[in-house]
Amino acid sequence: MNAATKPPIGRDTTLCMSLAARPGNFGSRFHNRLYDRLGLDYVYKAFTTDDLEGAVRGLRALGVRGCAISMPFKEAVIPLLDGLAGSAAAIDSVNTIVNDDGRLTGYNTDxxxxxxxxxxxxxxxxxxxxxxxxxxxxxxxxxxxxxxxxxxxxxxxxxxxxxxxxxxxxxxxxxxxxxxxxxxxxxxxxxxxxxxxxxxxxxxxxxxxxxxxxxxxxxxxxxxxxxxxxxxxxxxxxAGADVAVLQALEQFILYTGARPGDDDVAHAAAFARGEID
Incomplete structure (x- = not known):
């Protein structure tokens, strides 16, 4: 698919996001490029916050589908969630939140x-x-x-x-x-x-x-x-850049249920790193 097949952003567009002390562009560029290539009505935006509890309430209240969690929130976010998947529970650390109709579950794709x-x-x-x-x-x-x-x-x-x-x-x-x-x-x-x-x-x-x-x-x-x-x-x-690609890919699958092909992943990763336009 190409970018022309992706619906324009509207009221039915699904929002995904990230929370970090130092937001970067990699996740936004990676996820949004895959949405474009697969024609998915999603959009991804990076945020920071001084109010983690308020931000997590916002995920639930606004129906945000998924949220990547980075330093320094990976442990602090746990008490704010409804449950943990096995990977997160085993190591007591969350880097991904999935919102299923208001129930927030923590995962660890790292x-x-x-x-x-x-x-x-x-x-x-x-x-x-x-x-x-x-x-x-x-x-x-x-x-x-x-x-x-x-x-x-x-x-x-x-x-x-x-x-x-x-x-x-x-x-x-x-x-x-x-x-x-x-x-x-x-x-x-x-x-x-x-x-x-x-x-x-x-x-x-x-x-x-x-x-x-x-x-x-x-x-x-x-x-x-x-x-x-x-x-x-x-x-x-x-390299950490390779960690970023693999963990972001697993997040993408959790959020959308879609599994992009290897060529799409490689393209999105290169775009996220600024290697291609």
């Missing part, structure tokens, strides 16, 4: 995206890892690593309470600083993210040089200092 990318890269489960972060995204990564069979890992988090709790939940260790790193490095913090300190390295140069696999969860910019350093050192890399 988990499946992370696990799928680790599988595609054939990352050896015997590799010890260092995971930096203790928030909602770090929970999804820790769960995916544990469920793939990774047994030796360290959670690095300056917040001792959150770091120790996350490590204990999945049978890993905790420390406050990166130290020597590990064979598999994963950044699940905002370090290097657009809108923050984009020049900061999530891991020291020495740790990156010594690792075998570098997994960057930050999606914007597509090339963070951590990824640049790892690629320059010839390491296997997994």
């Amino acid at each position: 988990y499946s995206a992370v696990r799928d990318l680790l599988d595609r890269a054939r990352v050896d489960t015997a590799l010890p890892f260092t995971l930096r972060g203790s928030g909602g995204m770090a929970k999804a990564v820790a769960a995916a690593l544990r469920d793939r069979g990774h047994r030796t890992g360290t959670i690095v988090a300056r917040n001792e309470g959150a770091g120790r709790a996350l490590a204990a939940s999945y049978g890993f260790s905790w420390r406050a600083e990166v130290g020597d790193g590990a064979a598999l490095l994963v950044n699940a913090t905002p370090i290097g993210m657009s809108g923050g300190d984009e020049q900061a390295l999530a891991f020291p140069h020495a740790a990156i040089k010594a690792c075998r696999v570098a997994f960057e969860v930050v999606a914007l910019p597509a090339e963070t200092p951590f990824l640049r350093d790892a690629r320059a050192a010839g390491k296997t890399t997994i």
Whole structure:
């Protein structure tokens, strides 16, 4: 299908949205381009808020079909929902809300995206890892690593309470600083993210040089200092931009019930990254 088959926005158009402290354009561009290509009467808009409870009430009151949830709301939103799907309940973190006639259910599509990318890269489960972060995204990564069979890992988090709790939940260790790193490095913090300190390295140069696999969860910019350093050192890399595509695709399917073809997904991803018009 092409854009001409999509109905004009009107009173029957279905609204989907996102909530984040730092809204970006990727989700809006990805979802809206797929709506265009599949001829769906939907529209997607990114928002931020200082009133999470009020925003969630708005989802219910206005019949918003779906809402992506990003930092720092992935855990705080849980008490405001009517229920959790298995993925979200298992890791106590939500990145997706689906509204079924006023009933709001939380999902976590980060988990499946992370696990799928680790599988595609054939990352050896015997590799010890260092995971930096203790928030909602770090929970999804820790769960995916544990469920793939990774047994030796360290959670690095300056917040001792959150770091120790996350490590204990999945049978890993905790420390406050990166130290020597590990064979598999994963950044699940905002370090290097657009809108923050984009020049900061999530891991020291020495740790990156010594690792075998570098997994960057930050999606914007597509090339963070951590990824640049790892690629320059010839390491296997997994990019946050790929996490963003896979988790957004699963959200799209949850919201619309439509499953786009591979060509449509690739086109929408390239458009969302600004690679095509």
